[in-house]
Structure formats: structure tokens, C-alpha cells
Amino acid sequence: MFGSARAGVHHDLPNSLGAFAQRTNALLGEVDSIARERTLLNFYAAFAPPDETANAVACMSGASVAHLKLRLGILTSRFRANHPLKACPQCMEQDLRETGWAYWHLKHQFPGVWMCTAHQQPLLQSALKANGVERFQWLLPRLNDLHSASTKYPEAASCSVLLSLAVLIEHLVQSGAFEPLLLRGLHEVYREEFRARGWVAGAASLRTGQIAAAFLSYCEPLRCIPEFASLAQDEEGMATQLGRLLRHPRSGTHPLRHLLLIHWLFGTAQRFELAMKSKGAYTQSTVPNTVLPRFAAIDPRMDHLHRLIQEEGQSVRKAASLVGVDPQPALIWAAKAGIEISRRPQKLSTNVRARAIRELRKGADKEQVASRAGVANSDGRLVRLWLKRARIRCID
Ligand SMILES: [Zn+2]
Structure with missing residues (x-):
């Protein structure tokens, strides 16, 4: 597929x-x-x-x-980047009854969501995929593979904060699909709320110590969930984390940091949206994401080009002419898809290649085959291609 x-x-x-x-x-x-x-x-x-x-x-x-x-901004965020699969046991039961099988619900997978908002119960987390186990498999949720996400059974206080956080995240993600929340607007709204709470000294200086102390106590009931373990544990650490977030707005900040701040400061998505509107902080863009112009990436020729280069080992120039595009856009497409374009000519006679494949099929050492064929050992891509041609499964 x-x-x-x-x-x-x-x-x-x-x-x-x-x-x-x-x-x-x-x-x-x-x-x-x-x-x-x-x-x-x-x-x-x-x-x-x-x-x-x-x-x-x-x-x-x-x-x-x-x-x-x-x-x-997922890798640099200190939040885990692997997105463990999550499921609600009651949803699974319902899905099984209504559609014949249980499946993963997208909204349960959002970072920061640890409660099913429909059934108001904690989500279970899968031990598979996210930590590399069975990562090449296709999986549906099964109770046997799922376990509780929290380190201890979440107390009532944790459950209610997690539930209200999940409701807010679901709501904001849905409205963000039409109008993404951008940093500049967020900062103005935070600042206004800080001012209302008396946390702005003088004209503009934030009372970071007070803000950090208040945010720390908000974070306390969340700590039973490992995803939130990277939140600072003490006032000093929290002041540093918040300071960075509030003073140097830049793109690439993990949305979860903002979602926690929004939830802490405003409690509900509705109160937050009201604050945004009164500040006029929503972006002026009236173009919903869904009707953005189509991108060249969707051009079906691109896929064909990828296959010619990656699977058949054609040069970009040759592949481009086969697909019917100029070499220049073809190079850009290839670069966008992360295909490394080797500058070194890799023309091998059909004989040499056929002999290499024969040897590989017999189980010869990859490196020796590569060196006999006159291919630098470092060019693993070519050897992998031969292995593939020879229908030899490569363990690494
Ligand atoms: Zn549910």
C-alpha cells in the first residue's frame, strides 16, 4: 500500500x-x-x-x-518524541461492538491527552511500536499489549486535571486545524493574564519567581504521568524553563508547553479563546489549512521518480528524463524527499553487478563483494540495493 x-x-x-x-x-x-x-x-x-x-x-x-x-520541535523538546500508542478500554469495547474491531483513535494519540473525554477514564498505553518493539508491524489495540500509563494509580485530583487538559487539547487542536495558534498572539495573551494576576512588575518585567511557584503547584498532579516528568521539579528550574518560553518566543517550541500554560492560566479552551479574541490575537489569515494550494510534492511523477532513483538505482538525470521532468526540479524533489544524491559516478557494467548479486546470493561477505566490484565499502546504499535485487533479506 x-x-x-x-x-x-x-x-x-x-x-x-x-x-x-x-x-x-x-x-x-x-x-x-x-x-x-x-x-x-x-x-x-x-x-x-x-x-x-x-x-x-x-x-x-x-x-x-x-x-x-x-x-x-519534537526532538528538542525534552518531551518524549516517540508518541506511545494509547487506547481507552471502553472505546475498544464499543468499537468492537459497533464496527467489529478495536482501532486507534487519533485524538487519544495527541501529546498531553491521557484521559478519554468520552468515557472519562484513563487511557492505557501500548508497550509496542513506540519503543521499537514490533515497530515494522501493523497493530490494532489489544488489551494484552496495553498497560496503565501512570507510575501509580492516578488519584482523583490527577484524573480531573488530566480530563480537563484532554478536553482543552482536543478542542484547541480542532480549532487550530482552521487557524493555527501562532506564538506572537499567545505571548500577548499570557502577558495580559499575568498582569491581571499581579505578576508583572513595572512596565513589562515578569515576576518569574511568583509565576514559577504557581505553575509548579499546577504541575504537581500531572507528575504521575511519565510524559510530564521533564517539567522542572523546583522553583529555580521552573523559572528557567518558563523564562525561556516567555522571553524568547521562537518557533519550534513543543506545543505541549503552551498547552500546559494555557490550561493553567485559562482552565478551559472557551476562556482562552475569549481572551485571544479580545486581544485580537488570532492570526489574520482567513485561509483555512485545508484549502491551501496543492504542493508539487503531490505530483504522482514524484513518487515514480523516487522509485527510479532509490529502488532501481537510476541517476537523477536519467530518472528525470524517464519521468518526463527537467533535471532541476527533479533534483529539488529528490532533496525534499531526503534522497542523497551521490556525486560519484556509479556506473557499473551489467556483468560486474550481476556477479556481485550472484556472490551475495551465495552468502558472500557484503564488504568483500563491494570491494571486488570496485565499490567503496562506505556505499552501503548500493550494496543494499543489490541485496534487494537478489531478494536477500538484510538483517541490519
Ligand atoms: Zn473511551
Whole structure:
């Protein structure tokens, strides 16, 4: 469905959606809507500038999502970047009854969501996929694979904070799909609320110590969930974390940091949205994400080009002419998809290649085969390609 054996296996931000949309005849939508509405990009896009989201869609359309987590601020956030799969046992029961099988609900997967808002009960977390176990498998939720997410049974206070946080996140992600929350607007609204609480000294200086102390006590009931373990434990640490967040607004901050601040300061999405509106802080953009212009990434020729380069080992120039595009855009497409373009000529005679494949099939050492064929050992890509041609499974 995704064009190659290990494509599309990421459970959070999958790749090769271009091939998927083509092969499913767009039954589940085109690349753009699949990426934005059916993957975790749904969550991140609610807080990212439109061009960042467009770039993410382009990456997910192609083969490489390697740098996506870095760009979206997930890797550098100190929050875990692996997005454990989560499910609600009551939803599973209901889904089984109503559709015949249990499935993963997208809104349960959002970072910061640890309660099912429909059944008001804690979500269970899967031990698979996120930590590498069975990461190439296709999985549906099964009770046997799921366990409680919290280190101890969450107390009533934790449950109620987590539930209200989940309600707020679901709401903001949904409204963010039409109008992403941008940093500048957020900062103005925070500042206004700090001022109302007497936490702004003089003209503009924030009383960071007081703010940190109050935020720390808000965080206390959340700490039973490992996802929140990276929140600072003491006033000093918290003042540093908050200071960074409040003083130097920059893109790439994990949305969860803002969601916690919003939840702490405003309690509900409705109160927060009111504050945003009264500040006129919403972006002026009236173009919802869903009708942004289509990107070249969706061009079906791109997928064909990827396959020619990556699977058949064609040069970009040759692949471009086969697909019918000029070499220059082809280079850009390849770069966008994260395909490394080797500058070194890799023309090998058919004989040399055939002999190499024969040797590999017999079980010869990869490095020796590569050196006999006159290919630098470092060029693992070519050897992997031969292995693939020879239908030899490579363990590494
Ligand atoms: Zn549920």
C-alpha cells in the first residue's frame, strides 16, 4: 500500500503517503488531507505556521520523514518524541461492538491527552511500536499489549486535571486545524493574564519567581504521568524553563508547553479563546489549512521518480528524463524527499553487478563483494540495493 516493504510503518508521522493515496485511489483522501487529518500532524499543525505544515506534508508524501521531528520541535523538546500508542478500554469495547474491531483513535494519540473525554477514564498505553518493539508491524489495540500509563494509580485530583487538559487539547487542536495558534498572539495573551494576576512588575518585567511557584503547584498532579516528568521539579528550574518560553518566543517550541500554560492560566479552551479574541490575537489569515494550494510534492511523477532513483538505482538525470521532468526540479524533489544524491559516478557494467548479486546470493561477505566490484565499502546504499535485487533479506 505504501510502495515498499518498510514504508508507512511510522505510527505517528508516516512517510510515503503519496504512494498510499495513489494506491488507495484517494479513497481515504488525497495526500494533503490524509496527512493533516489522519496522522499526528493534525496535532502539530494546530500550532505551526502554515509553511511549516506544508513542508511536513511534502516530507510525508515522499520517502523521508527523518528530519520532520526535529523541525516540528519534537526532538528538542525534552518531551518524549516517540508518541506511545494509547487506547481507552471502553472505546475498544464499543468499537468492537459497533464496527467489529478495536482501532486507534487519533485524538487519544495527541501529546498531553491521557484521559478519554468520552468515557472519562484513563487511557492505557501500548508497550509496542513506540519503543521499537514490533515497530515494522501493523497493530490494532489489544488489551494484552496495553498497560496503565501512570507510575501509580492516578488519584482523583490527577484524573480531573488530566480530563480537563484532554478536553482543552482536543478542542484547541480542532480549532487550530482552521487557524493555527501562532506564538506572537499567545505571548500577548499570557502577558495580559499575568498582569491581571499581579505578576508583572513595572512596565513589562515578569515576576518569574511568583509565576514559577504557581505553575509548579499546577504541575504537581500531572507528575504521575511519565510524559510530564521533564517539567522542572523546583522553583529555580521552573523559572528557567518558563523564562525561556516567555522571553524568547521562537518557533519550534513543543506545543505541549503552551498547552500546559494555557490550561493553567485559562482552565478551559472557551476562556482562552475569549481572551485571544479580545486581544485580537488570532492570526489574520482567513485561509483555512485545508484549502491551501496543492504542493508539487503531490505530483504522482514524484513518487515514480523516487522509485527510479532509490529502488532501481537510476541517476537523477536519467530518472528525470524517464519521468518526463527537467533535471532541476527533479533534483529539488529528490532533496525534499531526503534522497542523497551521490556525486560519484556509479556506473557499473551489467556483468560486474550481476556477479556481485550472484556472490551475495551465495552468502558472500557484503564488504568483500563491494570491494571486488570496485565499490567503496562506505556505499552501503548500493550494496543494499543489490541485496534487494537478489531478494536477500538484510538483517541490519
Ligand atoms: Zn473511551
